[in-house]
Amino acid sequence: xxxxxxxxxxxxxxxxxxxxxxxxxxxxxxxxxxxxxxxxxxxxxxxxxxxxxxxxxxxxxxxxxxxxxxxxxxxxxxxxxxxxxxxxxxxxxxxxxxxxxxxxxxxxxxxxxxxxxxxxxxxxxxxxxxxxxxxxxxxxxxxxxxxxxxxxxxxxxxxxxxxxxxxxxxxxxxxxxxxxxxxxxxxxxxxxxxxxxxxxxxxxxxxxxxxxx
Amino acid sequence: xxxxxxxxxxxxxxxxxxxxxxxxxxxxxxxxxxxxxxxxxxxxxxxxxxxxxxxxxxxxxxxxxxxxxxxxxxxxxxxxxxxxxxxxxxxxxxxxxxxxxxxxxxxxxxxxxxxxxxxxxxxxxxxxxxxxxxxxxxxxxxxxxxxxxxxxxxxxxxxxxxxxxxxxxxxxxxxxxxxxxxxxxxxxxxxxxxxxxxxxxxxxxxxxxxxxxxxxxxxxxxxxxxxxxxxxxxxxxxxxxxxxxxxxxxxxxxxxxxxxxxxxxxxxxxxxxxxxxxxxxxxxxxxxxxxxxxxxxxxxxxxxxxxxxxxxxxxxxxxxxxxxxxxxxxxxxxxxxxxxxxxxxxxxxxxxxxxxxx
Numbered sequence: 029x030x031x032x033x034x035x036x037x038x039x040x041x042x043x044x045x046x047x048x049x050x051x052x053x054x055x056x057x058x059x060x061x062x063x064x065x066x067x068x069x070x071x072x073x074x075x076x077x078x079x080x081x082x083x084x085x086x087x088x089x090x091x092x093x094x095x096x097x098x099x100x101x102x103x104x105x106x107x108x109x110x111x112x113x114x115x116x117x118x119x120x121x122x123x124x125x126x127x128x129x130x131x132x133x134x135x136x137x138x139x140x141x142x143x144x145x146x147x148x149x150x151x152x153x154x155x156x157x158x159x160x161x162x163x164x165x166x167x168x169x170x171x172x173x174x175x176x177x178x179x180x181x182x183x184x185x186x187x188x189x190x191x192x193x194x195x196x197x198x199x200x201x202x203x204x205x206x207x208x209x210x211x212x213x214x215x216x217x218x219x220x221x222x223x224x225x226x227x228x229x230x231x232x233x234x235x236x237x238x239x240x241x
Numbered sequence: 242x243x244x245x246x247x248x249x250x251x252x253x254x255x256x257x258x259x260x261x262x263x264x265x266x267x268x269x270x271x272x273x274x275x276x277x278x279x280x281x282x283x284x285x286x287x288x289x290x291x292x293x294x295x296x297x298x299x300x301x302x303x304x305x306x307x308x309x310x311x312x313x314x315x316x317x318x319x320x321x322x323x324x325x326x327x328x329x330x331x332x333x334x335x336x337x338x339x340x341x342x343x344x345x346x347x348x349x350x351x352x353x354x355x356x357x358x359x360x361x362x363x364x365x366x367x368x369x370x371x372x373x374x375x376x377x378x379x380x381x382x383x384x385x386x387x388x389x390x391x392x393x394x395x396x397x398x399x400x401x402x403x404x405x406x407x408x409x410x411x412x413x414x415x416x417x418x419x420x421x422x423x424x425x426x427x428x429x430x431x432x433x434x435x436x437x438x439x440x441x442x443x444x445x446x447x448x449x450x451x452x453x454x455x456x457x458x459x460x461x462x463x464x465x466x467x468x469x470x471x472x473x474x475x476x477x478x479x480x481x482x483x484x485x486x487x488x489x490x491x492x493x494x495x496x497x498x499x500x501x502x503x504x505x506x507x508x509x510x511x512x513x514x515x516x517x518x519x520x521x522x523x524x525x526x527x528x529x530x531x532x533x534x535x536x537x538x539x540x541x542x543x544x545x546x547x548x549x550x551x552x553x554x555x556x557x558x559x560x561x562x563x564x565x566x567x568x569x570x571x572x573x574x575x576x577x578x579x580x581x582x583x584x585x586x587x588x589x590x591x592x593x594x595x596x597x598x599x
Contacts, residue, residue, distance in 0.1 A: 084557035085565070089573070092341035127370030129360055132340035152595055154371075180370050180470075211303050211311070226554075
């Protein structure tokens with residue numbers, strides 16, 4: 029890996045947003061390919077962050093600082109990436125179910141997904157089932173992620189999946205669920221495709237779902 | 242190996258982590274932890290809980306189809322945390338935040354400023370699954386139904402009120418600025434409620450009588466909280482002002498929780514309450530015309546616990562970082578987090594508007 033890419037990945041790992049922006053800018057000015065900067069520097073750095081988080085070496089705020097640095101670098105690359113028609117891994121629609129206003133976990137998963145190269149569409153919190161369905165119709169994501177932090181709001185996941193079935197959209201997407209009270213058993217019961225116990229494993233689950241589809 | 246490392250940590254922190262009552266003979270262990278800063282004291286409390294706590298089941302532990310517990314029991318104790326200098330840096334322990342620094346700022350605004358009080362559910366709407374209460378609402382706008390008796394007394398002219406000797410009753414309380422009378426229409430019938438800003442009461446009480454033992458705010462509403470799924474964990478906050486050796490007024494604060502998610506919530510709670518402490522000190526300073534400085538902060542949790550399903554993460558992350566990184570690597574200063582706080586401040590108006598719209 030060229031030294032610049034290593035430097036970008038290292039600064040990203042340490043959450044140094046300004047340094048990442050400066051180095052990405054420098055790399056672009058040196059004529060390096062935007063796609064390579066994305067794949068060989070930013071995504072590599074973020075993968076290391078994801079791995080370190082899974083291994084327990086980093087705390088959540090550190091992951092988020094790294095994700096912000098990744099986002100800042102990506103913002104710089106985006107105009108060039110669209111020019112070269114560079115496709116990202118796929119679209120990922122995410123939201124917290126109706127009646128639930130806790131969005132910290134959802135935001136963390138969103139950042140991790142973006143860091144892994146997904147284009148995420150964030151519907152926010154307290155999202156009614158119909159809004160999830162409309163978003164799936166509109167954005168045609170590969171994966172839909174739903175989060176709930178309360179036992180009282182978990183059933184909204186089932187309602188949303190049933191509504192997606194009624195709309196004839198269920199087979200076109202993979203569905204991932206997560207949140208403190210959600211279990212693998214519950215995910216199976218409501219016929220979700222994947223369950224993620226925490227943000228650290230969300231990217232792995234998403235990648236597995238895509239490779240199996 | 243890990244046991245040896247923990248033993249070494251306990252030896253190093255023997256003046257900061259105490260076992261007061263051990264877990265034996267049916268006794269819930271009592272542990273005390275202290276620190277100069279919030280980050281240090283919280284970290285010591287987590288170590289004390291892990292080492293000296295006992296194992297207790299909770300109603301939140303998940304079970305499999307056969308009804309067997311999937312999660313291990315929680316690690317639990319009664320915990321006393323004392324922080325010598327609550328504003329000293331580094332204030333933030335990164336292991337205590339389940340989100341980013343931005344979320345910490347949002348939580349402070351939720352507790353201190355009430356930005357999410359509008360998310361409290363309409364009790365008459367069975368479809369409304371939003372929050373039952375917020376700490377801000379209970380502290381700054383504690384609501385009680387007003388009885389016909391109090392309503393009658395409240396409406397009397399002052400000289401008539403004086404005939405009633407019990408000054409403590411609601412008809413006198415209602416004359417204070419920190420009490421509001423509100424009318425709500427419930428199923429077509431008007432009902433009267435009082436809303437008490439307990440923090441304003443505390444500020445006024447401390448300004449008039451710094452040594453008072455009555456500067457207290459509570460959250461518990463027995464007529465509601467004894468039979469709901471997730472009643473308020475915070476029970477009370479209590480303040481008192483003492484003069485230091487240089488005659489400078491110093492604000493002391495005591496907090497009591499009945500139950501506390503130690504790993505995922507207690508740090509953020511303490512961080513927000515220290516912001517309330519700052520607010521009270523500033524407001525009392527304005528009223529007495531002298532700076533009130535921040536003194537020690539004491540925080541008691543009757544049940545201070547790490548949920549069973551979070552124990553593995555605690556061991557793999559919190560302990561691994563405790564053994565593998567120095568204190569500065571595990572912590573962050575409030576000053577350095579300020580840019581993140583500022584960013585969330587800018588975004589909050591839009592975020593709240595979008596939630597309220599739904």
